[in-house]
Amino acid sequence: MPVHVTPPFAGTPHIAAGRGDFAPLVLMPGDPRRARRIADTFLQDARQVTDIRGILGYTGRHQGVPMSVLASGMGIPSVSIYATELFRYYGVRRIVRVGTAGAITESVAVRDVVIASAAHTDSSLSRILVDGVTLSLAPSYLLLRAAADAAELEKSSGAAVHIGPVFTSDHFYLDRPALFDAIQRRGTLAVEMEAAGLYAVACAEGGEALAVLTVSDHLRTGEALTAEERETDFDRALRIAATALLTDV
Numbered sequence: 001m002p003v004h005v006t007p008p009f010a011g012t013p014h015i016a017a018g019r020g021d022f023a024p025l026v027l028m029p030g031d032p033r034r035a036r037r038i039a040d041t042f043l044q045d046a047r048q049v050t051d052i053r054g055i056l057g058y059t060g061r062h063q064g065v066p067m068s069v070l071a072s073g074m075g076i077p078s079v080s081i082y083a084t085e086l087f088r089y090y091g092v093r094r095i096v097r098v099g100t101a102g103a104i105t106e107s108v109a110v111r112d113v114v115i116a117s118a119a120h121t122d123s124s125l126s127r128i129l130v131d132g133v134t135l136s137l138a139p140s141y142l143l144l145r146a147a148a149d150a151a152e153l154e155k156s157s158g159a160a161v162h163i164g165p166v167f168t169s170d171h172f173y174l175d176r177p178a179l180f181d182a183i184q185r186r187g188t189l190a191v192e193m194e195a196a197g198l199y200a201v202a203c204a205e206g207g208e209a210l211a212v213l214t215v216s217d218h219l220r221t222g223e224a225l226t227a228e229e230r231e232t233d234f235d236r237a238l239r240i241a242a243t244a245l246l247t248d249v
């Protein structure tokens with residue numbers, strides 16, 4: 001009689017980690033160097049768990065609770081792969097994106113934090129998942145509420161924290177001023193490239209997700225953080241994101 005042997009889990013095509021290498025709570029910046037910096041400065045006892053394609057992932061602890069960080073790369077296709085594999089194969093329960101964004105309205109300044117309560121998108125993603133329906137891509141209410149509470153505690157630290165819709169664009173160099181005017185008039189605060197993909201995957205996989213963004217560029221004033229500041233100036237967003245991840249655990 002043939003003996004059926006289940007091969008040991010050898011990771012996914014994109015993540016080299018074994019089962020149990022990721023904590024259920026994951027911080028997700030776009031940039032792998034920011035992932036390494038979060039592991040070095042924000043997590044305790046962090047160890048690297050994956051590096052395929054230079055997409056770095058680490059697991060350690062924050063406030064005594066196991067927590068991981070994994071870069072998403074840039075854009076919806078990339079974040080969709082990593083978020084799907086974390087939720088589906090690694091038992092991940094919550095992912096909070098800690099990314100950068102460009103402000104599209106004067107009321108939001110560079111270095112402010114934007115918590116994405118919804119993600120409009122020019123990607124076909126919101127239309128292709130359920131036939132005949134344009135999905136509303138939104139975060140976990142529990143994580144959003146926890147982040148909003150955490151944002152209150154950050155008020156004394158200077159730059160403002162805003163909560164509102166963002167625009168997840170498929171094209172970083174999108175040259176359509178009328179489009180940005182129209183979405184600004186409809187209350188959209190900032191543009192970035194992953195939140196809608198993360199929210200769509202979380203909803204499909206039964207996970208919880210949120211995006212907490214640091215404003216790195218201003219599309220109206222032209223002000224911008226340097227490349228180094230983009231890697232380092234996100235402490236408030238990180239504290240808000242981690243507090244949200246830890247809620248009710």
Ligand SMILES: O=P(O)(O)O[C@H]1O[C@H](CO)[C@@H](O)[C@H]1O
Nearest residue numbers: 029030031074099100192193
């Ligand atoms: O800083 P991250 O998290 O990568 O986010 C923003 O920066 C990249 C573009 O420069 C896009 O990924 C965009 O969403």
Ligand SMILES: O=c1cc[nH]c(=O)[nH]1
Nearest residue numbers: 100101102192193217
């Ligand atoms: O302008 C910006 C800044 C960060 N991320 C974006 O997608 N756009």
